[in-house]
Amino acid sequence: MKKILITLLFLFLYSVGSIAKPLDLTKEEKGFIKDNPVVSIGMMPDFTPFSYYIEGEPVGFEHDLLNLISQKTGLKFEKHIDKWTTIYNSFKNKEIDMISSISYKKYREPFTIFTSPYYNIPIMIFVKDNFGEYNGLKSLTGKKVGVLKDVFYIKELEDLGSMNLIFYDSYDELTKDLVFGKIDALMQNLPNINHLIKKNLYNNIKLASELVLPNTNREDLRFGIQPEKSLLSSILQKSLTSISKREIEELSDKWIGSIKEYPGGHIDLNDAEKAYINTHTIQYCINPSGLPFEGLNEDGEHVGMSSDYYRLFEQMLSAKFELVKTKNWNQSVEFIQQKKCDMLALGMETPERKKYLNFTSHYLDVPLVVATRVDVPFINQILDLEGEKIGIIKGDAFVKILRGKYPSLKIVEVDDIYDGLDQVKNGQLFAYIDTLASIGYEFQSKYFGELKIAGKISENLRLSIAVRKDDVTLLGILQKVVNNITNERHRKIFTKWIPIKYEQDVNYKIVWQIVLAIVIFLALMIYWNRKITKANTLLKQAQKDIEEKNKELNRLALTDNLTTLFNRRKLEELIQAEIDKGYHVDNSFCLSILDIDHFKEVNDKYGHQRGDSVLVEIASVLKDSLRITDYVGRYGGEEFIIIFPESSIEDVKLIIEGVRLKIAQYDFEGIEHKTASFGLTAFKAGDTIEAVVKRADNALYEAKESGRNRVVVN
Ligand SMILES: Nc1nc2c(ncn2[C@@H]2O[C@H](COP(=O)(O)OP(=O)(O)OP(=O)(O)O)[C@@H](O)[C@H]2O)c(=O)[nH]1
Known part of the structure; x- marks a missing residue:
């Protein structure tokens, strides 16, 4: 619990320290902003990383700082970006309201109100990475130390008198000479050298220490405002004060970064x-x-x-x-x-x-x-x-x-x-x-x-x-x-x-082409699949229909339309199938032909249609009277054939007698009773369809001849 409280207290104190202070402007200051919303400011084009250009856009620490101030105050900054002497003269001639990156100098006071510094640039000492141990300025005694000409701390360095100072016109040359070993150390402001190292990928120099001299302060960067614009200067000062430590740290991290040691990569030359x-x-x-x-x-x-x-x-x-x-x-x-x-x-x-x-x-x-x-x-x-x-x-x-x-x-x-x-x-x-x-x-x-x-x-x-x-x-x-x-x-x-842009443009283009091709391919696949599935379903349905139709056709081909009994063709098939079984004499099949007696009279007396219905009724009597294993069909006209597989003539004779009686006793509505005559025969080895049918037919003829309504076995 104690730990938690301490942590909370710490977080609270930390956030208090880093929270932006509110901007408390007076009525006059607010009035100034209302009347003068646009402020002209001089800035440098090449003061990396504070104000410079990236791909034609002015960027840097100072630009972001001005954005923060704009957010807090509502002021807009009209930027005059030019080299230092130009903007400095414009400022002195009162052509612009304020100037950035200005250091405090007593002689500038008559024409400048200075804000407090928004950045103090440290001066750093860099050495080659094989310099050895650095123990303060005494390590530079007798060494070649590069510095910029007329830099503000020259006098103090010269007064020390211990090092061999080499003077340079530009940061670039100074840095290059250290990289190539022409000098042993250099002194430069931190952001500038950081930028050069990053830009040129120098990797054989390292940071030794910050240059600290008794009478030299860090280079201070401030805003300078025209003395007549005291309200503007107080607004800017209040804005800077209200900016939190964290906001400034974020800006420093973004633009100035932390200095890293650059490892060497040397080659042993003979x-x-x-x-x-x-x-x-x-x-x-x-x-x-x-x-x-x-x-x-x-x-x-x-x-x-x-x-x-x-x-x-x-x-x-x-x-x-x-x-x-x-x-x-x-x-x-x-x-x-x-x-x-x-x-x-x-x-x-x-x-x-x-x-x-x-x-x-x-x-x-x-x-x-x-x-x-x-x-x-x-x-x-x-x-x-x-x-x-x-x-x-x-x-x-x-x-x-x-x-x-x-x-x-x-x-x-x-x-x-x-x-x-x-x-x-x-x-x-x-x-x-x-x-x-x-x-x-x-x-x-x-x-x-x-x-x-x-x-x-x-x-x-x-x-x-x-x-x-x-x-x-x-x-x-x-x-x-x-x-x-x-x-x-x-x-x-x-x-x-x-560049990444290239990766995106070209590879994504190709990737998109591939993705598109795959999508089109998949879409086509799905489309075809669906089409094929649909076609398959239709085909299956059609096949089913055809099968049913075929079954129906088959059925129709093998049945008699009127009575729905087997037709002559089917009967002949069945007889052949029985013959093909190769029965022995004691276990044979029997066949009977029946013919309705005097059927002509029905047609003549009651009409052909009634004759038909009598045929249908007799067919159903036959179906009902026979065993499940027996087959019955219409052989033609008013003639029917019954096949009795695996049956003895004695058994069949009894069955047929029963059928004959049933027909004779059947009540046909509106007409007199009808009888039928039967010829019956048993299969004999060597019989053909014609032979067996002929024998039964002969028996039927006999039955007719001998008085009808009877069964004759042949
Ligand atoms: N209504 C109807 N009559 C049929 C059909 N097929 C045959 N007939 C008739 O059946 C009759 C058969 O007559 P016939 O062969 O002379 O002999 P019958 O009158 O049955 O006398 P039987 O000598 O006892 O056979 C004919 O009049 C045919 O027209 C049919 O499908 N429907």
Whole structure:
């Protein structure tokens, strides 16, 4: 419980400390905001990370701070972004209401009201990572220490008199010289060096300590306000005071960050190599239009993956590299042949090039893809392109490789990637082959919806550092570099230049295409499945109907319409089946034919229809009087046949006698009693249908002849 209370108390005190204090403005101050909602402010364009540009947008700690103030007060800031001297003069000439990033100086008081500082920039001492232990300023005694010219703490440093101060014009040069070991330490403000380290991926310098001098304070950053605008200055001061510690910490975390120690990544060079590095500026050529691998930006500066690799080489070797500009890749290849440059950071090893270049082992392995118009089917293998015009950059190692390997391909050399892709777009070329990264990079801004990546070819582009053949020392140095570039470092450079946007644009496009294809495929499958299932159900139903119809047909084919007894055809089948059983004499089947006596009279007296109904009634008497195993059918007209399977003639005779009596006693409504005559016979070995029926018929004839209404056995 005690613990919980202490924790709650701690949280309470912490939150009190970090909660923003309310902004308590006077009536006059509120009136000022109402009358002057827009305030003009001078800010710097390159004061990283406080006020600078990212992709044309002004950003930084101070911009976010002004946003906070706007939220609290409702003031809007009209930003005049220009270099320090310009905004400082504008402020002094009262052309703008206020200025940011101003440090307190007594001489500025007549024309400035200062707010309290919103940031105090610490000055830091950085050393090379192999400096050894740093124990305060005495560790710098006799060492070369780089500082910016005219920096405000110079006097105090000079007064110490212990270190060898080297003066620089720019932060960039100062930092580079420490990285390359020209000086032992440097002093710089923290955010600035942090930015440079991050930008240049320097990894062989480390933070030693903050510079603390008795008479030098940290550089204070404040807002300066025109003295006539005292209400504005009090509003700003109140706003700054109301900003919580936590809000300021968040801003610092976002823009200034925490300094980290950068681990070294050094290479052991032998004396000859060290001498080479110290005496040479290494001249290099690039492909000026090969982004994201390498290229020149609008200002003609080297950018792309290889620019980061060169920076890394500089860092790892403490060597200086210098770009020799060329118009295109072809010219770069010519230049290195003419010894106008010493190396290419990204070159593919080919037998042709090996005549005048040495190559380190390869350190980049990138897939090659085929770009086509969107209406072209996907390409599974390079031979799908047979007979079609395919563009590849002139002088590219792949021109020779593909020509040698696939002579049937029509390879057309194009000037550069833009030429290649434009020709595909215009239909002059069927396809263009280049790396996935290069094509993807161009697809970000151009050709969207017009071109697509139609497939990958099995060959990969393997890139090494290519060095002039006569420069063996440089090759040895650079092979050591390649051996020492960590995967992490490769990954960092790769992910920096293969932008996420590209991943999204290209991969998502492909992913969406695949997803769409799958969805369409599944939809079609479902549609067809449903259709097939439906068709199957219908088919089954139809089959069932047919079966029933067939059964019905069968039944109809085998039964007599009027009496629903078996018909003659069925009777003959049944007789044959009995014959086929192969009865022995003592266990045979019997057959009887019966004929209604004087049936003609019924028709004549009562009509044919009544005759029919008499036939139906006699049929039902027959059915009712016989055993379940016996068969009865209408043989024709008023004649019926009864089959008695596995029966003796004696038994059957008794049954027939019973049937005869039943018929004779049957009351036909409206007409006199009727009788029937029966001929009966038993199966004899060798009997055919005709034979057995004939014998029964003869017996029937006898029955008729001998007076009717009787049973005669034959
Ligand atoms: N109503 C009706 N009469 C039928 C049918 N088939 C045959 N007949 C009649 O049955 C009669 C058979 O007559 P006959 O063979 O001369 O002999 P009968 O009158 O039965 O006299 P018997 O000599 O005793 O056979 C004929 O008049 C036929 O028209 C039938 O399906 N319906």
